[in-house]
Amino acid sequence: MATAGSVNTFTTTLLNFPANVSHLFRSRWTVLHSETGASSYFLSTSRLRLLHSKSTVAALENEFSSCKFTDSSQGVRFGGEEFLTRLLARRWTLANPDTKISKVMFSATDTNLHDFSASHLFLGVDTDICMPNDVLGTDNSNQSFYIVRDDLLHPLINGNKARKLDGVLPLIEDNSVTDVVTCGGCQSAHAAATAVLCAERGLRSHLLLRGEQPEFLTGYNLMSTIYGNVTYVPRSIYANREKVLKSQADLVAGNSGSVLWFDDILSTSLGKQPRSYGRRVIVINEGAGDAIALLGLIRLVKYLSQDHLLGKHRVIKFVVDAGTGTTAIGLSLGALCLGLPWEVTAVMLADRIDGYKRQEKRLISEFRKHFGAPLDLDKDEVNGGIVNWVERLRQRKFGNVLDGEVEACRQIAQKTGILVDPIYTLAAWEMATFLSQKGAKANGDLVVLLHTGGTLGLFGLAQSKVLRIGGKGKQRQRQS
DSSP, X not given: OOOHHHHHHHHHHHHXXXXXXXXXXXXXXXXXXXXXXXXXXXXXXXXXXXOOXXXXXXXXXXXXXXXXXXXXXXXXXXXXXXXXHHHTOSOOSBSOOOOOEEEEEEESSOOOTTOTTOGGGEEEEEOSOOHHHHHHTOOXXXXXXXXXXXXXXXXXXXXXXXXXXXXXXXXXXXXXOOEEEEEEOTTOHHHHHHHHHHHHTTOEEXXXXXXXXOSSOOHHHHHHHHHSEEEEEOHHHHTSHHHHHHHHHHHHHTTTOEEEEHHHHHHHOOXXXXXXXXXXXXXXXXXXXXXXGHHHHHHHHHHHTSTTTTOSSSOEEEEEEESSSHHHHHHHHHHHHHTOOEEEEEEEOSSOHHHHHHHHHHHHHHHHHHHOOOTTSOHHHHHTOSSEEEEOSSOOOTTOOOTTHHHHHHHHHHHHSOOOOTTTHHHHHHHHHHHHHTTTTTTTOEEEEEOOOOTTHHHHGGGSSEEEOSSTTOEEEOXX
């Protein structure tokens, strides 16, 4: 663990950064609109900033809590569009769901699908595209896929970490939570994102990280230590995550506090709860694998389905890397609710297909319980599975980096300006390339990759005993 002095030094340095580094995220201190409803502001780092999200302002003006529209026991059954409109009428962490879309182009002449480190496939990236015109006028002489640049949402809290926490933090605030307990690997992007967002809202975060404390703090491990309270848990004990999370939450709450779970909150909370005197501790599952986290991904799908972006009628092969699988399930649910002809392909990285199918079934069941479902959502289709779970093209034990993969990340960055990491996003990049080469474009389908962020994980590779750079034969020893 870093010493108090070292953390204070880092904190002092961070306080000198520009004050607007977190302008995409709502502050904990919300100043409600005036009685005339003329304006709404929120206070952040001693500044008043205009809330430019119309949906957020509307939610505040109607006194919506983050869970105003909740469980299916209310008998709420609508068509897809109306269902989502009501479902998404709530406060959010992100001021708006906007994101950037780029087009990656590569040569169609090289069909060596197994030479993934052969970055000569990639010609470049088009960052200034008009989606409808570009899609209709696609030149098939060059293969391509589109990439949703959620890695650009925030320097620390980006990708699916921001999306999954989009609906979570307002719910936590509405229930007067004082402390948040969650868990993850040593280089968990989710744990770091939770710590940062909690710190911005004056909440205490308690992070249970798997394994031993490293000698040197890097990447997300460093961010978790700076923003949150880190405890390292031996792997044998961490295997029972639910027990570990509950024990830590009980410890933090103490005798006078209380422990909350999202399942209980979503079932009973219809408005803001009064602040109690004791600590109110909430548990967020590993990777934000909770039903409430699906809402941020559904919000993203609704945004992307606009006519000037991906639209509602084009067949799309959506590709995403899967840790807990929550992101893929949320994307698929959003597409089904809107009746979109989108197929979500998720590259399995941290579990076997049986585990992902169980996760899918659990989250969909929780979603139906708390939020209901639109009339046109076929139950049999959902029960049969809504995500296309696939193996990584080059399989390995989770966390391992194979020869040439860091070099592939380097080449992709140099030729496209897009940073991917070898554990997660490189796997999705490989699959998007594979699907494009397999002829999805020839069938009129679009291949779209969601960049799930996690790029600080590259810096975390320094904690590995051996970091291979530049392919076989070149390696640098690192201390773990």
